[in-house]
Amino acid sequence: MVNVILIEDQRDVREGLAVLINGSPGFRCVASSRTMEEAFGAIDAQPPDVVLTDIGLPGMSGIEGIRILKERYPNLPVVALTVYDDDEDIFDALCAGACGYLLKNVPPARLLESLQEVVAGGAPMSPEIARRVVNLFREFKTPERASHSLTQQEAQLL
Numbered sequence: 001m002v003n004v005i006l007i008e009d010q011r012d013v014r015e016g017l018a019v020l021i022n023g024s025p026g027f028r029c030v031a032s033s034r035t036m037e038e039a040f041g042a043i044d045a046q047p048p049d050v051v052l053t054d055i056g057l058p059g060m061s062g063i064e065g066i067r068i069l070k071e072r073y074p075n076l077p078v079v080a081l082t083v084y085d086d087d088e089d090i091f092d093a094l095c096a097g098a099c100g101y102l103l104k105n106v107p108p109a110r111l112l113e114s115l116q117e118v119v120a121g122g123a124p125m126s127p128e129i130a131r132r133v134v135n136l137f138r139e140f141k142t143p144e145r146a147s148h149s150l151t152q153q154e155a156q157l158l
Contacts, residue, residue, distance in 0.1 A: 004021050004050055005031045005039060005052070006021070006033070010054075015032075031046065035058055062082070066093060069097070081104060085103060090133065094133070
């Protein structure tokens with residue numbers, strides 16, 4: 001049984017996701033919250049196997065919430081489920097500790113597979129997001145040679 005805590009501010013989306021999760025064998029939505037602040041109490045009361053969160057939330061953003069969740073629960077997988085597909089949000093969510101990044105247009109069956117995947121140690125991403133992440137890494141170049149003003153003794157110590 002994969003126990004999920006859902007964080008989504010749009011009521012219709014939150015309720016639809018809860019129905020999908022609860023109506024699927026092997027899954028249970030143990031709590032759903034409108035804000036990250038509400039979710040902290042639910043997570044403390046009943047730690048789930050995975051947190052599925054939007055990043056555009058009222059109050060504390062989902063990205064800041066992911067950062068706090070990873071500080072409090074380092075082994076708790078968190079998956080971002082959002083409409084935001086810009087490089088900055090993707091990068092910020094993954095750097096904050098998200099284990100996966102899915103767009104809200106993900107088919108229901110793929111969403112459920114992704115929840116199982118992340119619980120098993122994977123890092124699910126929507127295909128569009130995976131391509132953007134790959135492109136970000138291609139663009140990121142480390143300098144061939146770092147120039148630091150080290151004394152001879154500092155260099156020897158290193």
